Amino acid sequence: MTKVLVHIELESGGIAPVSYQLLGAARQLAGQDGTVDALLISERPQDQVSQLGAADRVFCLSGDSAASYLPEVHLKALLAAREKSQPDIVLIAYSSAGLDLAAASAATADLSLAAYCQGVERDGDELQVTSQLYAGRLLAKSRVALPAVLSVIPGAFEEAPGRIEGNPEIVDLTAGLDLSQPRMRLLEVIEPEGGDVDIAEAERLVCVGRGIGDPDSIAEAEELATLLGAELAGSRPVIDAGWLPKSRQVGKSGKRVAPKLYVCLGVSGAPEHLEGMSKAAFIVAVNKDPAAPIFETAHLGSTCDLFDLMPSLVEGLKQRGC
Amino acid sequence: MHIVVILRLVPDLSDELDLAEDGKSIDREWVGIALSEFDEQALEEAVLLKEAILPKDGGGAKVTAIARAGEGVERMLQGALARGADSAILLEGDEEEYLDSRATAPIFAEALRSLQPDLVLTGVQTIEDIFGQLAPYLGRLLDWPQVSAVSGVELGERSCILRQEYSGGRQARIEVDLPAVVGLQTASQPPRYVSASKLKEAMKSGEISRLPAAAEPMHNRAEIESLAPPDRTAGARMLGDEPEGAAAAILDALDERDLISR
Ligand SMILES: Cc1cc2nc3c(=O)[nH]c(=O)nc-3n(C[C@H](O)[C@H](O)[C@H](O)COP(=O)(O)OP(=O)(O)OC[C@H]3O[C@@H](n4cnc5c(N)ncnc54)[C@H](O)[C@@H]3O)c2cc1C
Ligand SMILES: Nc1ncnc2c1ncn2[C@@H]1O[C@H](COP(=O)(O)O)[C@@H](O)[C@H]1O
Numbered sequence: 001m002t003k004v005l006v007h008i009e010l011e012s013g014g015i016a017p018v019s020y021q022l023l024g025a026a027r028q029l030a031g032q033d034g035t036v037d038a039l040l041i042s043e044r045p046q047d048q049v050s051q052l053g054a055a056d057r058v059f060c061l062s063g064d065s066a067a068s069y070l071p072e073v074h075l076k077a078l079l080a081a082r083e084k085s086q087p088d089i090v091l092i093a094y095s096s097a098g099l100d101l102a103a104a105s106a107a108t109a110d111l112s113l114a115a116y117c118q119g120v121e122r123d124g125d126e127l128q129v130t131s132q133l134y135a136g137r138l139l140a141k142s143r144v145a146l147p148a149v150l151s152v153i154p155g156a157f158e159e160a161p162g163r164i165e166g167n168p169e170i171v172d173l174t175a176g177l178d179l180s181q182p183r184m185r186l187l188e189v190i191e192p193e194g195g196d197v198d199i200a201e202a203e204r205l206v207c208v209g210r211g212i213g214d215p216d217s218i219a220e221a222e223e224l225a226t227l228l229g230a231e232l233a234g235s236r237p238v239i240d241a242g243w244l245p246k247s248r249q250v251g252k253s254g255k256r257v258a259p260k261l262y263v264c265l266g267v268s269g270a271p272e273h274l275e276g277m278s279k280a281a282f283i284v285a286v287n288k289d290p291a292a293p294i295f296e297t298a299h300l301g302s303t304c305d306l307f308d309l310m311p312s313l314v315e316g317l318k319q320r321g322c
Numbered sequence: 323m324h325i326v327v328i329l330r331l332v333p334d335l336s337d338e339l340d341l342a343e344d345g346k347s348i349d350r351e352w353v354g355i356a357l358s359e360f361d362e363q364a365l366e367e368a369v370l371l372k373e374a375i376l377p378k379d380g381g382g383a384k385v386t387a388i389a390r391a392g393e394g395v396e397r398m399l400q401g402a403l404a405r406g407a408d409s410a411i412l413l414e415g416d417e418e419e420y421l422d423s424r425a426t427a428p429i430f431a432e433a434l435r436s437l438q439p440d441l442v443l444t445g446v447q448t449i450e451d452i453f454g455q456l457a458p459y460l461g462r463l464l465d466w467p468q469v470s471a472v473s474g475v476e477l478g479e480r481s482c483i484l485r486q487e488y489s490g491g492r493q494a495r496i497e498v499d500l501p502a503v504v505g506l507q508t509a510s511q512p513p514r515y516v517s518a519s520k521l522k523e524a525m526k527s528g529e530i531s532r533l534p535a536a537a538e539p540m541h542n543r544a545e546i547e548s549l550a551p552p553d554r555t556a557g558a559r560m561l562g563d564e565p566e567g568a569a570a571a572i573l574d575a576l577d578e579r580d581l582i583s584r
Contacts, residue, residue, distance in 0.1 A: 011489065011490070011497055012490075016489075016510040026513055068494065070496065071467075071468065071469050071470075071486075071490070071495070071496075072467060077551065095488070095489060096470060096471035096486060096487060096488050096489070099446060099447070099455060099470035099471050099486075099505060100458055100468065100469065100470045100471075100505075101458070102454060102458070103424070103454035103455050103458035103459050104458040104459070104461060104462050104468065106454060106464060107427070107454075107458070107459050107462035107540075108462050112453075112542055112543040113424070113450065113453055113454045113542075113544065114452060114453065114544055115452055115453065115454055115455070116452060128547075129544075130451050132331065132451055133449065133450055133549070134335065134339060134348075134449045134450060135335055135449050136552075137335065137339055137551065138339060138348070138549050138551055138552075139549070139550055139551070139552050140452055140546050140548070140549050141546070141547050141548045141549075141550075142452065142544055142545055142546045142547055143544065143545050143547050144543070144544040145543035145544065148543075148544070151454075182376070183467040183498065183499040184467050184469070184496050184497065184498040184499065185496065185497045186494060186495075186496055187483065187494075187496065187497055188494065188495050189492065189493070189494045190485075190491075190492065190493040190494065190495065191492060192490060192491035193491075204581065228564040228576075228581075228582070229524075236508075240508045240512065241512050242512070246491055247491070248493065252489060252580075253372060253471070253487045253488070253489060253491065253507075254490075254491055255490065255491065256489075256490075260581060261451075261576065261581045263578075265396050268335070282575075282576075282579055282581065283558075284572055284575075285558060285577075286565075289336075290560075291338065291551070293552070294559045295554065295557050296552055296553075296554055296557040296558075296561070297555070297557070297558075298557065298558035299558055299559065300559055300561065300572060300575055301557070301558030301559070301560045301561065301570075302560070302561045302562075302563065302568040302572070303560070303563045304563050304564075304565050304568050305565075309565045309566040309568060309569055311565075312565045312566050312568070312569030312570075313569045313572065313573065315569075316570060316573045317573065317582070318568045320573060320577070320584065321584040322581060322583070322584055
């Protein structure tokens with residue numbers, strides 16, 4: 001009988017989509033006779049528990065210390081839930097929280113661990129796990145002994161099977177957890193700045209990646225975007241370099257977008273970028289490296305140098321009367 | 323104030339990644355290597371912190387860069403000295419053996435116990451740590467508080483303030499007692515450019531000290547069985563690499579889908 005424990009994340013006050021994906025995967029791993037436990041750390045868990053119907057039991061930590069994510073609090077609660085639940089498998093999202101918690105919990109409880117997981121199957125006493133490595137260039141298949149922690153890539157599993165209403169049993173961890181003498185304190189939560197446009201609402205996006213090379217070339221991409229009636233967006237390195245404002249970042253630590261058209265220029269297609277745009281309806285990728293992972297997700301691809309292709313696109317659009 | 327930054331070389335992704343004969347690993351013999359980009363950010367943040375402290379209270383701060391010995395590592399450490407690290411340490415052990423972040427964690431933890439830093443910075447991840455990232459492992463092994471996905475550090479006397487980033491661009495500022503371990507994503511400023519002459523100077527004068535790698539790798543009950551490029555059959559329809567033809571094909575495809583507004 002397989003027991004699975006899922007770490008639930010909150011996003012703008014509700015259950016994060018990735019947590020439903022994890023619950024769905026957990027149900028599948030647990031099979032007919034297994035059980036699924038969830039850990040919910042929330043100021044008001046009673047508002048959310050009914051959405052965790054895919055779980056049999058929900059371990060809850062509530063109150064002030066649960067109001068916002070804090071690595072130390074989540075790790076203590078996760079270790080306490082693991083003690084009680086004794087799971088074979090702990091599922092944690094590959095997110096900022098997951099980066100803190102997966103390895104830390106594995107090290108504390110002597111669990112094996114596989115990260116960047118996009119697929120998993122039970123194989124006797126072990127798991128067969130498929131992980132994305134080398135920024136998505138290679139897939140690793142590994143054999144992982146139980147008990148184990150898996151850190152799972154958002155978007156790897158369907159949301160629907162885990163999004164079930166219900167009345168799971170509640171186990172309150174709050175009283176039994178010693179959170180005195182904290183070594184970290186939350187000072188403030190900073191909401192993202194609005195920016196001049198909301199790229200998540202745009203129907204068409206042109207996204208520039210590190211391949212754009214320098215800030216001056218962004219103007220060229222901007223001309224293309226304007227002719228296409230698109231907004232300009234960037235991958236993380238472009239934002240980090242200060243070439244575009246943070247509000248235009250697509251990906252794990254930026255915005256999730258699903259436009260009708262997504263043209264990416266000089267973007268390699270790292271898992272953290274794909275997480276933000278793989279649901280776009282039509283994706284055109286320009287990257288001079290034929291092995292770039294973006295071509296697995298794109299619908300149309302070209303290995304042209306983007307500096308050769310951009311002028312031809314601009315010219316072509318003008319000829320077509322744009 | 324003593325800041326230790328842990329640096330790692332990883333395969334350079336602008337190179338082709340060839341598989342080794344065992345089909346479970348990449349061929350490290352020929353692939354280019356580069357400082358992991360997140361470690362480069364960690365180094366920059368460490369040097370920025372040092373520079374911010376120096377003028378204020380004379381006592382100042384020092385930055386030690388540390389890495390496991392291996393091909394190209396000495397050169398990389400010299401680069402770190404040129405970028406502003408005060409000293410560099412090479413951990414000597416079995417240089418031939420590739421160890422993942424989980425396996426190396428006890429080795430770095432042991433070195434950190436003897437160095438007794440106030441703050442440890444390293445990259446939030448490398449492109450190859452399939453069995454977990456270094457920073458959270460170190461946090462547990464040392465029992466020091468740890469925060470990942472950090473994009474900015476401020477240092478106080480007994481604590482630091484870390485800016486942690488979440489999905490959607492939300493952030494939090496968290497005050498953390500020292501000593502602490504930080505998995506850094508982005509430095510407060512882009513990594514500085516180091517001139518060739520400065521690099522040359524560091525190669526001549528930069529002292530790299532050596533420490534034995536005094537710990538056993540962390541054991542793991544997980545193992546890679548195979549490594550392969552993903553299936554491309556469902557991927558993009560590839561256009562040629564002749565710009566005008568490719569551009570025309572792209573615009574035709576957009577026209578068909580009504581994605582061009584005139
Ligand atoms: C916790 C975490 C969160 C992250 N969040 C995000 C996020 O929100 N968004 C995000 O994008 N990344 C994010 N990342 C970073 C991510 O891992 C990658 O580093 C990043 O997506 C790479 O950006 P890129 O594709 O622009 O650059 P690279 O990977 O460097 O790719 C540049 C590409 O441009 C191509 N190129 C270069 N020159 C040309 C040319 N002249 N013509 C055509 N092609 C060219 C190259 O072949 C290469 O493939 C995150 C990472 C972590 C660890
Ligand atoms: N509407 C826009 N479309 C594309 N890029 C923009 C836009 N507005 C600002 N930028 C870019 O964002 C960066 C900072 O913009 P700002 O601070 O608004 O001037 C600059 O590099 C601009 O080129």
